[in-house]
Amino acid sequence: MNVNTKRTTHHADDHADDDAAGHAADLPDGDAATHPDTIRSVTLSSVRLPLGTPVSDAKVFTGRQQPMTEVALLFAELTTAQGHEGIGFGYSKRAGGPGQFAHAREVAPDLIGEDPNDIDRLWTKLVWAGASVGRSGLATQALAAFDVALWDLKARRAGLPLAKLLGAHRDSVRVYDTSGGFLHAPVEELVENASASLADGVGGIKIKVGHPDHREDLRRLTAVRERLGDDVPLMADANQQWDRPTALRMGRALEEFALVWLEEPLDAHDAQGHASLAAALDTPVATGEMLSSVAEHWELIRNDAADVIQPDAPRIGGITQFLKLAALAEHRHLQLAPHFAMEIHLHLAAAYPYEPWLEHFDWLEPLFEERLEISGGRMRLPARPGLGISLSEKARQWTVERCEFGDVP
Incomplete structure (x- = not known):
């Protein structure tokens, strides 16, 4: 399966934030703990997970839907200037996967240079970035992968399961x-x-x-x-x-x-x-x-x-x-x-x-x-920090589209 890779850099007015982030990464550990960290990069992946057997529930028997043959997933991987990482995902069944990926790709640059601690504020910022398409449905489902990744990052940084x-x-x-x-x-x-x-x-x-x-x-x-x-x-x-x-x-x-x-x-x-x-x-x-x-x-x-x-x-x-x-x-x-x-x-x-x-x-x-x-x-509960998950090689193989923002390691 072909994987399309696209690298997207942040806007020019974000350079100051990125410079500060770069300096934060060089701080001694004691100073880094009090210096605001910033989001350095965002990577989005659209993954198509095939199901072994087509799945039918009552919606299929009433003719409203076709049997389900795959699950579309949207993964977001974040890194910060201080070297912290987080991973999150959302999904769609039968339809909507490409739409979620497209919306996430549009708003992802707004995270570059931001403090990953401010999760609620960042959710609101991303909602307003796509406010013309509403505050529910696909518009907010596309944000879930970012939000989950931010919580995963926070828990990993604390060394705790979420x-x-x-x-x-x-x-x-x-x-x-x-x-x-x-x-x-x-x-x-x-x-x-x-x-x-x-x-x-x-x-x-x-x-x-x-x-x-x-x-x-x-x-x-x-x-x-x-x-x-x-x-x-x-x-x-x-x-x-x-x-x-x-x-x-x-x-x-x-x-x-x-x-x-x-x-x-x-x-x-x-x-x-x-x-x-x-x-x-x-x-x-x-x-x-x-x-x-x-x-x-x-x-x-x-x-x-x-x-x-x-x-x-x-x-x-x-x-x-x-x-x-x-x-x-x-x-x-x-x-x-x-x-x-x-x-x-x-x-x-x-x-x-x-x-x-x-x-x-x-x-x-x-x-x-x-x-x-x-x-x-x-x-x-797993003892591993954060959600306690990492992507498998299969997930990489099933990736159909991928894009990167910021300074990707």
Whole structure:
């Protein structure tokens, strides 16, 4: 696969900042600790991760989407004048990857010469750099890779795992598996996948529902529950494909399975519908993964539309925005179960006051040199500083576009 490399230098009026940064790198250690550090370079990579098997959920069965065959990722690698480094990423499924890369490429030069400590200010600066395309959706998802990289850099500089920098409440997080429970898998495979995940140390299983034949959903859930027994935590996910009457009927039919939660029974933006459903069912209602701003999540929270909130840090703009949302969720005593990107969300879940759940997907593992440890139904925090990840050779091979800004080492 061809890799296009482009080197972009900063604007002339940034030279003074870069000169100061260069001098900071030469300072003795004691002086460097008090001298403001600056961002020296930014490298962006667009990566296409192929999936071994095309993946289908309810959105495919309703004809709204095609099976998923790859995940597009945007990586940002930062270096500073004092030699600190950080790496972050965002992603898109099915569409949007090239758009995220293009937007990130436009605003990346605005980071050169900036103090990497000022993460919230830099997020705001980048938002305003692209304000004409809004403050949610692709516009802010493109910023997530920068924001995550800045937090990774800060934690690495402190010599701490990110969760410890934020203030961890626990050293491990309950983990459930999703990657083996999609609708394209026959029921026999579904059951075997669930059993294998439990054998590997995962603590819960999520099954996709929303099949056009509702009896098929019940058959699949029955098969999994019978194989796993009543004590294994089980979740179901309709991926927004039911209308309000169907969600109520199916929600009542699923009560017998004692689900940990029923996920995305309605359109993600139907806060009132979710609120009515949550009030009518004994099963907790979970949603939020498809929302792309704190403001959108606040609509769920203030309407009591979710028992379990499922934010996705890359989708809402990064860790800075996630922390603001987590504070709102904590205030309302909500359960937390971040969506996807476990390499990031492990740290954020560990820092949430109430016992959360973490979603296990093995899809992204080939991109990184490291592996996260799972045992006894929980995922363990790595002792490595920052996020504790580094890009693999596979990630480099799957890079389809790359650009550099500033003085790249």
